[in-house]
Amino acid sequence: MKTKSTTFKIGFLLIALFLNFGKFYSQTNNGGVGINTSSPNSNSVLDVVSGNNNKGILIPRLTETQRNAIAINKPKDDGLTIYNTTEDCFNYWSFIDDEWKSVCGQLGKSVFTVDCSASKAMGAYVKGKELTNSNYLSISVNVTKVGNYTISGTTTNGYNFYGTGVFLNTGTQTVQVLGQGTPQNIQTDTVDLTANGIDVTCTPPISITVLSPSGVYTMSCGSATVNGVYKVGTALTASNTITLPVNVSALGSYTVTTNTVDGISFSASGTFTATGNQNITLSGTGTPTSTSVKTLTITSDSQGGVSTTCSVNVIVVIPKKTVLHIGYETAYGYSAYTGPSRSLMDSPTNFGTTASSIVKYEGFNHISLGNSPSSAALQTALNNKPDIVIIGYNYTPNTTDAGYIASYLNKKGVVIALTDDTGSAQNLLRGIYSDPTISASYGGGAGSVYALSNNDDPILNGPFGDVRGKNWGEDASTTVNVAGLTSGFVPYSYAQPINSATARTGISGLRNSSLNFIWFGDGGFLSNENANGSQYPSITIEPFVAPGSGGYFPVQKSTYGSAGNGYAAGSMQVQNSILFANMIAWAIKQAEFSGINTQ
Structure with missing residues (x-):
C-alpha cells in the first residue's frame, strides 16, 4: 500500500509540472486543451503549438515485437496509435480489420536481405553521357515480409540510383533500381547500397567502369x-x-x-x-x-x-517430339526405327543440345507400330497425337488407313512417307488430296537415279546441305510414280531416271504445299545394312550413308547408279541421307510451330 501511495504522489506531481511548464489551458468550450496556446482549436480536444517553430511531438515508440505484446481491448482500443521503430512508421489499431495498420501504406515497410553475389550494374556508363533507362542496378533480394521498399545506390562521380516500390510476395526476386545523372570522370566507381535506410555492405562491392567517349x-x-x-x-x-x-x-x-x-x-x-x-x-x-x-x-x-x-x-532448343514409325524393324532402317537412319536421328551431332549440334533439339521419343498394324491400331496410335509419323517399306495402307492418315494430317500432324507399292501410294495420295483420279505406276528399278528440282525449299536446301539440282537413288525394288496431281504440291523429282532412256511420266517425290506431308516413291529410301552407317559397296542398292565415325552426319553416296542413258555404272552420286536429315529438321520445326500439339 505504501508503494502505491508514493507512486500516485509522484505521478500527480509530474502532471502538475507538465501542466505548468506546458502552459495548459482548460477551455469551457468543448473542454479543449492547448499547449503553448491560449486559444486551442475549437474542433480539437488537444492543440499543440511549437512556440519557436522548432519542435515536434513524440508519441510512444515501440518495436514491432513490443507493439504485438500489447494486450488489445478490441472495441475500446480502436485507433490506438504508436510509432513502430521496426518499420519506421506510425501504426494504429483497427477494430474493423482486427489488426495493426501502417500509415506508410496498407502493407507497411518490407523486410528483405540483398544477395550481393547476384546483384550487378546494367548498361554502359560513358563520361559525359547522361544515364538512360538502360542504366540500372539489378538487385537480387530475399523478401521475408511483404511491404514497401526503398533501395538507393550512390557514387561520387555524378550519378546515382534510386528505386522504391512494394513487395507483394516473399521469396527471392529481382529489383531494377534506375540510375540518373551523368558520369563526370573516366574511372571505376564503387556503388554504396542502402536498403530501407540501412547500409548494405557487399564484398566485393558492386562496381561500375566509366568509359571514355565512343570511338x-x-x-x-x-x-x-x-x-x-x-x-x-x-x-x-x-x-x-x-x-x-x-x-x-x-x-x-x-x-x-x-x-x-x-x-x-x-x-x-x-x-x-x-x-x-x-x-x-x-x-x-x-x-x-x-x-x-x-x-x-x-x-x-x-x-x-x-x-x-x-x-x-x-535459335532456342526445341523440346522432344514423339515419332511414330510404321514399317519393317530391320537393320536396313526402312522406317528409321532401326539402323543408320535411327542413329542419324539420335545423334547429338545432328539433333542435340550441344553448342555444335546442327539442329538445337532435345531428341525423340520413338514408338513403332511395326510393319502391318491393323486399322484399329493405326487409328488409336494417331489419336494419341504423335508429333511425327515416318512410313517405310513395306507398310501398305488400305483406303481406311489412308483416311486415318489424312485426318491426322488435317489436324496438323506431320508425315514422311517412303513407299514403293502402287496400291499403297494411290490410296495414300487419293486420301490426302481427296482426289480419286490420282493414279500410281511402277517406274525405274534398282539403281535408278532421279534428278532433284531446283526449288528453294527447306528439304532441298536445309541445315544438312543444299541438294538442289543433285540426285536421289532408288534402292533394290522399283520406284513408284504418281500421276493426276495438278496443284497443291512442291515437286522434288519426276518419274524419269537420269540413267534410263525409257520414257516415264509422273512424280516420284513431293511435298504437300498446305499439309505437313512429304512423299517419295521408294520404300528403301533409307536402306543401309551397315550398322556403322558407312557406304555399302553395292552401286544399285542401299543408297543411304551416314558414317558413325562422323557422328552419323549425313553425306552423299559417292558411287551409285546402274548404267544407262550415257551414264556408266556407279558414276553418279545420290543424296538420300542428306534429304532425310533435312526432312527431319523440317518435321521438328513444323511439329513445334505448326503441328498437331502446337498450343
Missing part, C-alpha cells in the same frame, strides 16, 4: 556468331554470347546492345585499344520464354555517321 567502328553482323545453348525456362549463363566482328577506325569506348526479345538480350562495353578488325563479345542475360527464333537488333554507339544497327538470329 568510330562498323559492325559485321553477317559474320556474327551466336554461342551457347538456349532453352525455354533456363537462364542464360556466361556461355551464352554473341561474337561480333567490328572494324575500328578511331579509338574510344564502345557500347553495343540488343533489344529484348522473348526474355533475352545481349550487351557489351569497353574501350578499343587498337584500330582495325577485331571481335566484340556480347554477354547474354535473361531467360527464353518461347522456342521461336529470336531476331535481335544490335545497336552500337559508334560515332562518325556509320551504320549503327543490324540484326542476328538466336
Whole structure:
C-alpha cells in the first residue's frame, strides 16, 4: 500500500509540472486543451503549438515485437496509435480489420536481405553521357515480409540510383533500381547500397567502369556468331554470347546492345585499344520464354555517321517430339526405327543440345507400330497425337488407313512417307488430296537415279546441305510414280531416271504445299545394312550413308547408279541421307510451330 501511495504522489506531481511548464489551458468550450496556446482549436480536444517553430511531438515508440505484446481491448482500443521503430512508421489499431495498420501504406515497410553475389550494374556508363533507362542496378533480394521498399545506390562521380516500390510476395526476386545523372570522370566507381535506410555492405562491392567517349567502328553482323545453348525456362549463363566482328577506325569506348526479345538480350562495353578488325563479345542475360527464333537488333554507339544497327538470329532448343514409325524393324532402317537412319536421328551431332549440334533439339521419343498394324491400331496410335509419323517399306495402307492418315494430317500432324507399292501410294495420295483420279505406276528399278528440282525449299536446301539440282537413288525394288496431281504440291523429282532412256511420266517425290506431308516413291529410301552407317559397296542398292565415325552426319553416296542413258555404272552420286536429315529438321520445326500439339 505504501508503494502505491508514493507512486500516485509522484505521478500527480509530474502532471502538475507538465501542466505548468506546458502552459495548459482548460477551455469551457468543448473542454479543449492547448499547449503553448491560449486559444486551442475549437474542433480539437488537444492543440499543440511549437512556440519557436522548432519542435515536434513524440508519441510512444515501440518495436514491432513490443507493439504485438500489447494486450488489445478490441472495441475500446480502436485507433490506438504508436510509432513502430521496426518499420519506421506510425501504426494504429483497427477494430474493423482486427489488426495493426501502417500509415506508410496498407502493407507497411518490407523486410528483405540483398544477395550481393547476384546483384550487378546494367548498361554502359560513358563520361559525359547522361544515364538512360538502360542504366540500372539489378538487385537480387530475399523478401521475408511483404511491404514497401526503398533501395538507393550512390557514387561520387555524378550519378546515382534510386528505386522504391512494394513487395507483394516473399521469396527471392529481382529489383531494377534506375540510375540518373551523368558520369563526370573516366574511372571505376564503387556503388554504396542502402536498403530501407540501412547500409548494405557487399564484398566485393558492386562496381561500375566509366568509359571514355565512343570511338568510330562498323559492325559485321553477317559474320556474327551466336554461342551457347538456349532453352525455354533456363537462364542464360556466361556461355551464352554473341561474337561480333567490328572494324575500328578511331579509338574510344564502345557500347553495343540488343533489344529484348522473348526474355533475352545481349550487351557489351569497353574501350578499343587498337584500330582495325577485331571481335566484340556480347554477354547474354535473361531467360527464353518461347522456342521461336529470336531476331535481335544490335545497336552500337559508334560515332562518325556509320551504320549503327543490324540484326542476328538466336535459335532456342526445341523440346522432344514423339515419332511414330510404321514399317519393317530391320537393320536396313526402312522406317528409321532401326539402323543408320535411327542413329542419324539420335545423334547429338545432328539433333542435340550441344553448342555444335546442327539442329538445337532435345531428341525423340520413338514408338513403332511395326510393319502391318491393323486399322484399329493405326487409328488409336494417331489419336494419341504423335508429333511425327515416318512410313517405310513395306507398310501398305488400305483406303481406311489412308483416311486415318489424312485426318491426322488435317489436324496438323506431320508425315514422311517412303513407299514403293502402287496400291499403297494411290490410296495414300487419293486420301490426302481427296482426289480419286490420282493414279500410281511402277517406274525405274534398282539403281535408278532421279534428278532433284531446283526449288528453294527447306528439304532441298536445309541445315544438312543444299541438294538442289543433285540426285536421289532408288534402292533394290522399283520406284513408284504418281500421276493426276495438278496443284497443291512442291515437286522434288519426276518419274524419269537420269540413267534410263525409257520414257516415264509422273512424280516420284513431293511435298504437300498446305499439309505437313512429304512423299517419295521408294520404300528403301533409307536402306543401309551397315550398322556403322558407312557406304555399302553395292552401286544399285542401299543408297543411304551416314558414317558413325562422323557422328552419323549425313553425306552423299559417292558411287551409285546402274548404267544407262550415257551414264556408266556407279558414276553418279545420290543424296538420300542428306534429304532425310533435312526432312527431319523440317518435321521438328513444323511439329513445334505448326503441328498437331502446337498450343
